[in-house]
Amino acid sequence: MSADVTPADGPVVVVGMGVTGCAVAAALAARGHEVIVADDRPSEAAGRIARTDAAFGEIHDSTDAALLRNLLSGAAAVVPAPGVPPRHLSYTLAAAAGVPVVSELDLAAQWDSRPLAAITGTNGKTTVTVLTERMLNRSGIAAVSAGNTDIALVDAIDRDVAAFVVEASSFRLHRARRFAPAVAAWLNLAPDHLDWHADLHDYAASKARIWAAQGPDDVAVVPFGDTDIEPWTSGIRSRRVAFAAPQQLEAPCDVRYERGVLVAHGDSIVAAAEMPRRRPHDLSNAAAAAAVALEMGASVEAVATELRSFDGLPHRLAFAGHIGDVGFYNDSKATAPHATVAALRGFSDAVLIAGGRNKGLDLGELAAIAAHVHGVVAIGEAAGEVVDCFSQPACGRIELARADSMPEAVEAAHRMALPGRDVVLSPGCASFDWYSSYGERGEHFATTVADLAERLGSRIPTGDRR
Known part of the structure; x- marks a missing residue:
């Protein structure tokens, strides 16, 4: 939509009440718009909103086609939150009603x-x-x-x-x-x-x-x-x-x-x-x-x-410390194979911890870094895909293991690691099988490394080895 949205045009329907959806609803209301809000999980959205200073009235169920069709009747525009996919009802019903779909940007x-x-x-x-x-x-x-x-x-x-x-x-x-x-x-x-x-x-x-x-x-x-x-x-x-x-x-x-x-x-x-x-x-x-x-x-x-x-951002190849002479790196933000490949090309003879929830991507791309790793610990829902990738003859002899938890993965990776080399958590997958975010996954990795170091009586230095 290229034309401006004005309060005189009618109500604006905001779908998806996460961080951006709430910000959009509040910004529209502050500029005099009538705002109608909806979410696929209205009860959860109400709980999130209750923890803020915002107040948007009733939160409608955006999975209810009849209800959503009624909300869109006479609306000036619909603003789906960024995470609302194009196949969502809000798109198809807005198109049928001739209601413009507008971005936050x-x-x-x-x-x-x-x-x-x-x-x-x-x-x-x-x-x-x-x-x-x-x-x-x-x-x-x-x-x-x-x-x-x-x-x-x-x-x-x-x-x-x-x-x-x-x-x-x-x-x-x-x-x-x-x-x-x-x-x-x-x-x-x-x-x-x-x-x-x-x-x-x-x-x-x-x-x-x-x-x-x-x-x-x-x-x-x-x-x-x-x-x-x-x-x-x-x-x-x-x-x-x-x-x-x-x-x-x-x-x-x-x-x-x-x-x-x-x-x-x-x-x-x-x-x-x-x-x-x-x-x-x-x-x-x-x-x-x-x-x-x-x-x-x-x-x-x-x-x-x-x-x-500049020394980097959290969960992006952030140095997590040493256990003995083995360095540990937290690259939890790597949620796609391309990111893992880019990260591991900066290492040699590392142990990779990879896996999680695949986002519909080809994890076979990870084979491109076979020459940079001598061991792989596979985790999460995609563990089987990770193992299959590095089991290909073209990858050579790579030690493989599966782990059912982060502590198990860190311990397995530490056992595999060669002296003076590194362990890298760079999953190539989303975190949502075990964690609520890549940040939570990275934090758990870092605390697990610290816990293992304490158990083994090994001090965690703060200096990155490059």
Whole structure:
């Protein structure tokens, strides 16, 4: 939908009362709209809302077709929360009633015109979002990150800042039509969320919407030489800025690595050796964040200072300590095989803990890191798929085990680990078979490592071994 939604148009139906749904409902009400709220689990939603200061009246059951059809009768628009899939009743009934489906990103674009950067990608978007936000703030440009975070964009626009940095998931972009970031980056593409999207093409098409509404004065940040993303760049009307991965030596593009130094538009930024996080994917994230931040007005000095101090985010290859001379790393955020492959390529002879709830993806992709692991502990619902993957003759001789709990997995991995090598929790799957979130899974891994170290009488150092 491209037209603005005004209070005079009629009520707006918000479906899905999670963090973003509640923020959307509150933002609409604050702007004079009549709001009707619905959720597939209204009792659970009521409990969540009761723990906040919000009050939206009755929470309707969005699985009831007759009820939802009645709610949509005469509505100005329906705003599904990002996690509500396209096959949901709210879409089909809205289409039948001629009611526009509006995204949270489009509402924010209607209500606020301050500059924003947006970042999407299968992996690394949270890190690049946070890095960009910090680079801008270090430059004296008050910025806040929003979107696929704890802060919805419609909530963030009520803050007194100069700019926004939006982590734009495929769910959020899927229905965006007028969202036009001043700077928009697409980092990478690999199969993910195929339990939500119809197929890989639909997933990629959703991500490509990050550039769709941009104009000639905007900037599209693209990964240099990425053959998966390049076909989706043909319709770009904005100015392109390309960034290169560290292995693309002397790449003829705007932001790249030259002799181990990050260079942007001819200016030397920082040597890779000075960055606390400098595995290959870390360096790619650094280049992308520098490209976005500089286009948003950040200074070269602020970008360099941030990259020299940034030590990563929780659950993204976070160092969990040593047990004896074996290092443990928490990469619980890796919920797709592509993320696990990217992480393990920075290790040699590691033990991988992988598995969980598969999101409809091909876990066979994990075989690409067979040369980087000598042992694999499979966990969760997808344990059988993980074992099958690494049992293929092409993977060579890899020690395999299954574990029915995180403590069992950590102990098995510790027994397998070679002296001076590492254990990496990088599941390649969602956490929802055993945990409520990847964060809970990562925290349990970290506490389990600490517990095992205490039982074995081994101190947990804080320094990462690189």
